[in-house]
Amino acid sequence: MHIDLNAFFATAETIIHPEYKGHPLVVGREGRRGIVSTANYEARKFGIHSAMPIYMAKELCPSLIVVPCNFALYERLSNEFFNYVSSYSPIIQIASIDECYVDMTETLKNIKDIDNYLHKIQDGLFEKTKLQCSIGIAPTKFLAKMASDMKKPMGITIIRRKDIPKMIYPLPIESMFGIGKKTAPRLRNIGINKIGDLKTANQIELKHILGKFYFTCMDWIEGRGSDVVEVEETDPKSIGNSRTFENNTNNYEEIKSMLTYLCKLVAKRANEEEKVGTTIQVTIKTSDFKVHSKSVTKPKAFNSYEMIHEIALQTFERMNINEPIRLIGVTLQNLESRHDQKLQMSLFDYQIHEEEAKTKLIINDLNRKMKKNVFKRASEAKR
């Protein structure tokens, strides 16, 4: 089973602001460059959708209510949602803040009227939390995910393997999970307009476009996708923050103070989550929307603000950006848990350590060269 909350952020806001109920509303930052994060169904009637600039949404609907993101609220409701779902089966894989996969094999074993049972799950959630959801039931995670997407809001869709040709194959290629706005046109170019066309298309060309994903893709649409619900939550692999400037800028001081702010955020989060990392990546988006990044990996993991800031600043300066930039971001990567590394090194200790590491590299290099020379002389002698 895949369960997905409908217009989650927007619904969450009407839960704590009942006065907004029934009015067109979006969640998003109301700045010059704000975009719609989530639109409720009333707003969608005006053609408003996620990722649309706020100013454009307001043009479509002047009376639009715009509410800023309140992640603490969404997290609380999200947890209520997962707790509720867990009461039906403990085998639950959290896929994002508003969706999860649940292994319902045991739960549904002796249920005669499955449709009715699923309605009870759905109605129960609504009664308890006022959250609306769509449910998909299928033999694999991919099919369940596609199923939950078919009817919104408050939809229930069941797909059996034998239904794949009539329920999945006629869908437009864009609607397939994993095919986005770059790949879809390339697929349409070689005559793939519907999901079912993937099977009859030129497989050589298709492999070339999809790469490794080709094999996953074929398994998915033939009902051989994974049905393993992974309960264990995975450790985060990176922690990063980025901001878009109100206006593009090449003012060094302005950029530097933003960088400092972002480093503070990253350090705070890394410390809260007790994660240390070895790599800092600085990302920049120029006014033409091109994204540039530079990263450095250090021999020892860290998470102090001083380290992050020092390295991020050096990295930014090495990027030689002259044109005005739109966005800047800092990410700490290659994370590991802090209890794996006992003590927090100071910047001073760290520099000592780095010098040692460099020296080691030089010695290794010398050794290698000596070996090479010995080998060379030996073979010369032999000759």
Add this chain to the structure above:
DNA sequence: TCTGGGGTCCTAGGACCC
């Protein structure tokens, strides 16, 4: 007045090691 911010995974080239 154009177009956010948090992530994950993949690809491809290069350095380096054995």
Add this chain to the structure above:
DNA sequence: TCTGGGGTCCTAGGACCC
């Protein structure tokens, strides 16, 4: 004469998802 083959790690960019 002229250049192997396996592997890992790092780096930069890109696609995709919510």
